[in-house]
Amino acid sequence: MQTHEIRQRFIKHFTNLGHAEVPSASLILNDPNLLFVNAGMVPFKPYFLGQQNPPYDTATSIQKCVRTLDIEEVGITTRHNTFFQMAGNFSFGDYFKEGAIRNAWALLTNSVEDGGFGFDPELLWVTVFQDDDEAAEIWEKEIGVPKERIQRLGMADNYWSMGVPGPCGPCSEIYYDRGPEHGAEGGPIADDNRYLEIWNLVFMGYERGEGIGKDNFEILGQLPKKNIDTGMGVERVACLLQGVENVYETDLLRPVIEEAEKLTGATYGKTQQDDVRFRVIADHCRTGLMLILDGVTPGNEGRGYILRRLLRRIIRSARLLGATGETMADLMETVRQTMTPSYPEIEQNWERIRSVAVGEEKAFLKTLESGSQLFENFAEQAKAAGSNEVSGEVAFALHDTHGFPIDLTMEMAAESGLTVDSAGFHSHMAEQKARAKADNQAKKLGHTDETVYRPFVDNHPTLFTGFENLEDEGTVLGLVVDGVLVERAGEGDQVQVILDRTPFYAEAGGQMADRGEMSNGSFAGAVEDVQKVGKKVWLHAVRITGGEIAVGQKVNSQVSRAWRHQARQAHSGTHLIHAALRQVLGPTAVQAGSLNKPGYLRFDFNFGEQLSESQLRDIEQIANGAVDTDYEVHTIETTLEEAKKMGAMALFGENYGSQVRVVEIGGPFSMELCGGIHVEHSSQVGPIAILGESSVGSGTRRIEAYTGMDSLNFLSREKNLVSGLATSLKAPSEEIPDRIDALTAKLKAAEKQVQQLRNQQLLSRVGELVSAAEHIGDITVVAQELPAGVGVGDLRTIALDAKARLGSEPAVVLFASNDEGKVPFVATLTDAAIELGLKAGDLVKEFGAKVGGRGGGKPQLAQGSGSEPAGIIAGLEAVNSAITAAVQG
Numbered sequence: 009m010q011t012h013e014i015r016q017r018f019i020k021h022f023t024n025l026g027h028a029e030v031p032s033a034s035l036i037l038n039d040p041n042l043l044f045v046n047a048g049m050v051p052f053k054p055y056f057l058g059q060q061n062p063p064y065d066t067a068t069s070i071q072k073c074v075r076t077l078d079i080e081e082v083g084i085t086t087r088h089n090t091f092f093q094m095a096g097n098f099s100f101g102d103y104f105k106e107g108a109i110r111n112a113w114a115l116l117t118n119s120v121e122d123g124g125f126g127f128d129p130e131l132l133w134v135t136v137f138q139d140d141d142e143a144a145e146i147w148e149k150e151i152g153v154p155k156e157r158i159q160r161l162g163m164a165d166n167y168w169s170m171g172v173p174g175p176c177g178p179c180s181e182i183y184y185d186r187g188p189e190h191g192a193e194g195g196p197i198a199d200d201n202r203y204l205e206i207w208n209l210v211f212m213g214y215e216r217g218e219g220i221g222k223d224n225f226e227i228l229g230q231l232p233k234k235n236i237d238t239g240m241g242v243e244r245v246a247c248l249l250q251g252v253e254n255v256y257e258t259d260l261l262r263p264v265i266e267e268a269e270k271l272t273g274a275t276y277g278k279t280q281q282d283d284v285r286f287r288v289i290a291d292h293c294r295t296g297l298m299l300i301l302d303g304v305t306p307g308n309e310g311r312g313y314i315l316r317r318l319l320r321r322i323i324r325s326a327r328l329l330g331a332t333g334e335t336m337a338d339l340m341e342t343v344r345q346t347m348t349p350s351y352p353e354i355e356q357n358w359e360r361i362r363s364v365a366v367g368e369e370k371a372f373l374k375t376l377e378s379g380s381q382l383f384e385n386f387a388e389q390a391k392a393a394g395s396n397e398v399s400g401e402v403a404f405a406l407h408d409t410h411g412f413p414i415d416l417t418m419e420m421a422a423e424s425g426l427t428v429d430s431a432g433f434h435s436h437m438a439e440q441k442a443r444a445k446a447d448n449q450a451k452k453l454g455h456t457d458e459t460v461y462r463p464f465v466d467n468h469p470t471l472f473t474g475f476e477n478l479e480d481e482g483t484v485l486g487l488v489v490d491g492v493l494v495e496r497a498g499e500g501d502q503v504q505v506i507l508d509r510t511p512f513y514a515e516a517g518g519q520m521a522d523r524g525e526m527s528n529g530s531f532a533g534a535v536e537d538v539q540k541v542g543k544k545v546w547l548h549a550v551r552i553t554g555g556e557i558a559v560g561q562k563v564n565s566q567v568s569r570a571w572r573h574q575a576r577q578a579h580s581g582t583h584l585i586h587a588a589l590r591q592v593l594g595p596t597a598v599q600a601g602s603l604n605k606p607g608y609l610r611f612d613f614n615f616g617e618q619l620s621e622s623q624l625r626d627i628e629q630i631a632n633g634a635v636d637t638d639y640e641v642h643t644i645e646t647t648l649e650e651a652k653k654m655g656a657m658a659l660f661g662e663n664y665g666s667q668v669r670v671v672e673i674g675g676p677f678s679m680e681l682c683g684g685i686h687v688e689h690s691s692q693v694g695p696i697a698i699l700g701e702s703s704v705g706s707g708t709r710r711i712e713a714y715t716g717m718d719s720l721n722f723l724s725r726e727k728n729l730v731s732g733l734a735t736s737l738k739a740p741s742e743e744i745p746d747r748i749d750a751l752t753a754k755l756k757a758a759e760k761q762v763q764q765l766r767n768q769q770l771l772s773r774v775g776e777l778v779s780a781a782e783h784i785g786d787i788t789v790v791a792q793e794l795p796a797g798v799g800v801g802d803l804r805t806i807a808l809d810a811k812a813r814l815g816s817e818p819a820v821v822l823f824a825s826n827d828e829g830k831v832p833f834v835a836t837l838t839d840a841a842i843e844l845g846l847k848a849g850d851l852v853k854e855f856g857a858k859v860g861g862r863g864g865g866k867p868q869l870a871q872g873s874g875s876e877p878a879g880i881i882a883g884l885e886a887v888n889s890a891i892t893a894a895v896q897g
C-alpha cells in the first residue's frame with residue numbers, strides 16, 4: 009500500500025467517526041520551547057491546556073514532524089527518520105481510553121477491503137503504563153488481546169510529554185512483531201527492533217513542569233479535561249505494509265537512494281557503511297526539502313543551523329560514496345516527485361526550494377576545500393609538535409566556522425593517523441548550546457513560568473478595543489510583579505497590569521506594542537510594552553510614576569496618538585513594500601519576518617541574491633505609487649479557506665485559527681492575513697524612503713525603510729550631506745560624482761608614483777643588502793626583512809635583482825615584509841645553490857610555518873604569504889637553520 013493511500017485511509021477512518029479533518033500546521037509553529045513541530049498534538053496544545061476552546065470535540069490530522077535529536081541514528085537503525093508524518097486522532101474531553109483503543113485497533117486490523125490496514129491481530133503487541141490497570145483491562149477484556157501480549161512499562165517509556173513543559177499523560181503503545189529474523193522473542197520489552205512501535209495512544213490528562221528528560225519532571229496538576237492524543241507513524245506503517253526492511257526503502261525514499269546510486273556510482277546493499285550513507289542522503293534530502301518549504305533557510309543557529317547540518321551531511325555522504333560534482337539539484341528533484349502528491353504546495357515553491365538547497369551546496373563545497381586545507385595545517389602542526397591529537401578547540405573551530413560536522417573531522421583525522429579530542433570538542437559545543445538555550449529562554453514576558461497567568465487566560469480574556477479607540481476605561485483584574493501576583497503596586501514599581509479591556513495593541517505580527525499612559529485618581533504610570541499571553545490576555549508593562557495602583561480599581565488607558573499614528577504608517581508601509589517586492593522579484597521572494605515601529609520598517613524575505621539598485625528603485629517607486637493612488641484600506645473577517653481563495657498572503661510559521669482577518673489595500677494590490685493596525689487610506693502612510701538592502705544570513709535579505717515624517721527627515725539629512733559635499737568640493741551637486749571620480753583617479757596616480765619612487769629607492773639599496781650577506785659554508789645568504797609595506801611583486805623584483813648581482817656563486821636570497829599585518833615573502837636561488845640540494849620551495853615552507861602562512865613554488869623561485877608579522881625573525885632563523893642543515897648533510 010502506497011504512503012499516500014495510508015494517509016487517506018487514516019483520515020477517512022476518523023472522519024467517518026465524526027472527527028474534524030485539520031490540515032498539517034507548518035513545521036515552524038511559533039512555540040518558544042520547540043525548534044520544530046515534533047508531534048501531531050503540538051498545534052492543539054492550547055486546547056489541551058485549556059487556553060483556548062477547541063472549535064470541535066474530536067479532530068484528525070496528518071502532521072509534518074521533524075525530530076533531529078536522533079540524527080546519528082539515521083540509517084543505522086531501521087526506523088529513525090528526521091522528517092516523518094504523524095497521523096493522529098484527538099479528543100478534547102470527548103472519548104477517552106476506551107474510544108482511543110477501540111478506534112486504533114479497528115483501523116489496524118480491519119481488512120483492506122473494509123478500509124483498514126489488514127494487520128494480523130496475532131502479530132500485534134501492546135504496552136501500557138505500569139499502574140494503568142484500566143487500559144490493560146480494556147485491551148484484554150474488550151479487545152481480546154491475550155494477557156501475555158500486554159506488557160507494562162515505566163515512566164520513561166509509557167508516560168508521554170513533549171520533553172518540555174506542556175500537556176502529558178500515561179500512554180499505551182501498539183507494536184508489530186516483524187518475526188524472528190529481526191530479533192529476540194519476548195515482546196517490545198525484549199527487542200524494539202523486532203517489535204516495531206507503530207502507534208502511541210496518549211491519555212492526556214496532566215500538565216508537566218520543568219525537568220529533565222522523559223521521567224524526571226514535576227506534574228503541575230490535572231488538565232481541565234481528559235483528552236486523547238494519538239500518533240501513528242505513517243512511515244513505519246508504510247514500511248510494514250510494503251514489506252521493506254526499513255523506513256528508508258519505502259515508496260517515498262527508495263527513489264532518492266536510486267538517484268544517489270546514479271550520481272555517485274556506488275551500489276546500495278553492498279556494505280553497511282555505504283548503506284548508512286545512502287539512507288542518510290534519502291532521509292536528510294526529504295527533511296531539508298520540507299524545512300525549506302516551510303520557510304527555513306540555512307544558517308548558523310537555531311532552525312537554520314539544523315537545516316545546514318542536514319544539507320551538509322547529504323553533501324558529505326555523497327562525496328564519501330564517490331560523487332565528485334554537485335548532486336543536490338538531482339536528489340531534491342527526486343524528493344519533489346515523491347512528495348508532491350501529498351504536498352502540492354511543493355510545486356509553487358519549487359524554484360525557491362531548489363535555489364536554497366543548491367546555494368548551500370555551492371557554499372559548502374567551497375568551505376569544504378578551505379576547511380580541509382585548515383585541517384591539513386593543523387594536522388601538520390600537531391604532528392610536528394609530536395602530538396597525534398587534533399584539539400577540541402580546532403575541531404570546534406572547523407565545525408563552527410567551516411561547518412564541518414565533528415564526524416567529518418574525525419574521519420579526516422583517522423585518515424591522517426590522528427585522533428580528535430572529542431571530550432574537548434563536546435565541552436565547547438555544550439558551552440555554545442547553553443548560550444543558545446539561555447537566549448531562547450530570555451522571553452518577552454521576562455520570566456518563563458506562565459502558570460501565574462493561567463486563571464486570567466482561562467476566565468478573563470482581555471477585550472481589545474484599540475481598532476476603534478485610542479482611549480478606554482477598564483478594570484484592573486490582576487497585577488504581577490517579578491512573576492508574582494500582588495494586590496497593589498506603588499511608585500517606581502515595574503508591574504504587569506491585566507485589565508478587562510484595553511485599547512493598547514500588544515506586540516504581534518511584527519508590529520511593536522503601543523506606548524502610552526495609564527492613570528486614575530490614585531496613580532499614574534507609563535505603558536512601556538504590551539505582550540499577549542495565551543493569545544488572550546494583554547500584559548501591560550507599566551512603570552508607576554506616582555501613587556498606587558490596586559486590583560479592582562478603574563483605570564483610564566490612553567494610547568499615545570503620535571506613536572499609534574506612526575506605527576500604523578509603518579505597518580501599512582510594510583504591506584506596500586511586500587506587494588511591490590513581489591511585483592518586482594516574483595513569487596519566490598517569500599516573507600521571512602518583519603518589524604514595524606513608529607516611522608521605520610524592516611522586512612525580511614527569502615531570496616537567493618542581492619537586489620540591484622534598479623530593483624530597489626522599482627520597489628520604492630511602486631510602493632510610493634500606491635501611496636499616491638490613495639487606495640482605501642479594508643479589513644475583512646473570514647475563514648482561512650476563503651482568505652486563501654481570495655489570494656491573501658499568509659506567513660510561514662504562523663498558526664492561524666479557522667477565522668482570520670485579511671487586510672486589503674487597493675483590492676488585488678495587496679492582500680495579507682494580518683491582525684495588525686493599519687491606516688484607512690494608503691496616502692496616510694506618507695512617503696516611503698528605502699534605506700537599503702542587506703543580507704541577514706544565507707538566503708535571507710532585508711529591506712529597511714522609513715515612513716511618514718521619518719522619511720522626510722531622512723531625505724533632508726541626505727540632502728544636507730550632499731550640500732555639505734558640494735561646498736567642500738566647490739562644485740554644484742550634480743557634478744559631485746564626476747569630481748569624486750577625478751579625485752580618485754588623481755589619488756591613484758599619486759599612489760603609483762609614490763610606489764615607483766619607493767621601488768627605485770629599494771633597488772638602489774640592493775647593493776647594500778647583498779654586501780651584508782652572510783655565509784653559511786659555501787653559500788652566500790641574503791635573508792632579510794625589508795621595510796614595512798612592500799608587496800609581493802616588489803619583493804620579487806628586488807630579490808631577482810639581488811640574485812643577478814650574486815652571479816654564479818651558490819646563493820640564497822629571501823626577503824619578507826610586514827605589509828599591513830600580512831607577511832609576503834619571496835625566495836630565489838642561484839643554480840649553484842640548487843646543485844647543492846637547496847630548493848626555494850622548501851625554504852619558503854620553513855619560513856611560512858613561522859609566520860602563520862604557506863608558500864610554494866619552483867626550486868629557483870618561490871613565494872607565499874603569512875599573517876603573523878611577529879614570526880618574521882623566527883622565520884629568518886628557520887631558513888638559516890635549514891641552509892646550515894643542508895650544508896652539513
Ligand code: SER
Pocket residue numbers: 046047048049096168208209210237238239240
Ligand atoms: N504525542 C504522542 C507522540 O508523539 C502521540 O501523538 O508520540
